[in-house]
Amino acid sequence: MYTKKIFFSGGNVRELQEIFADVPGVIDVTVGKISARNVHSYVEPEPQAVENxxxxxxxxNPKRxxxxxxxxxxxxxxNPYxxxxxxxxxxxxxxEPQVELHLNFIANRGKEPVVYRACITVNDPNSDARRSRKCFARVGRLTNFTAAPADEQFFLRxxxxxxxxIDLTKFKTSLRF
Structure with a gap:
């Protein structure tokens, strides 16, 4: 079976693991750390690591x-803001293009389109930076992912x-695809 991998950071990763484990089409969810350098230890990151x-x-499964x-x-x-x-x-x-497009949509959600005097609506999401919200979500190509030890996986279970x-029980019952 053809599978793809994506990596999400932010919030409590233990909660994220529980949330995504029950999403249809998700094969596996692993907690770990992303590093800007090649760090091979989950517990002791490289001292000069820019980020951990x-x-x-x-x-x-991208078909599901x-x-x-x-x-x-x-x-x-x-909250991406x-x-x-x-x-x-x-x-x-x-x-990359799909992730960038989605985050551009998130950054400009709720912003009114530009309307010129000729009553032409222009779908320009970046026409006035003052009216758009600052989206702090970062996007990047993965350089290194180190999985957490087995005792850290599905810790909340x-x-x-x-x-x-997050009320995990309530969220799982309201999740519908």
């Missing part, structure tokens, strides 16, 4: 689940008593 971001790796739908789920639970470590990281160059920011 907690993230989830999502392996999905679209990348934009996965990003819709991500931006449903995490808040200044956090929210990001979408891709490993395949074919995903083994410890349901731990409080979460």
């Amino acid at each position: 971001i907690s993230a989830v790796q999502i392996e999905f 689940m679209d990348l934009s739908m996965l990003m819709d789920v991500l931006f449903t639970v995490l 808040a200044d956090k470590t929210l990001g979408v990281w891709y490993s395949s160059g074919e995903d 083994r410890h349901p008593e731990i409080p979460t920011d």
Whole structure:
């Protein structure tokens, strides 16, 4: 079976793992860290590492689940307009245009189109920067992903008593595709 991988960072990655594990078309969800350099240890990152971001790796079947739908789920639970470590990281160059287009849509959502005196509506999302919201979600090509140890995977399933920011039960029952 042909599968693709996408990487999401931001929020609590343990919660993200639980959320994406139940999405139709998702084969596997792995918690780990994204690094700007080749770091091979999950616990002890390279001292000169520029970034060391907690993230989830999502392996999905593109015939059953679209990348934009996965990003819709991500931006449903995490606010892209808040200044956090929210990001979408891709490993395949074919995903770059779709990710960029989706984030451009998110950044310009709710903005009115430009209308000229001749009553022509121009679909220009960048005509007035003051009227668009700042989208802090980052996009980038993945350089390195190190999976967390097995005892970190699906941590919330083994410890349901731990409080979460997202009501996972309610979210899973409301998730429909």
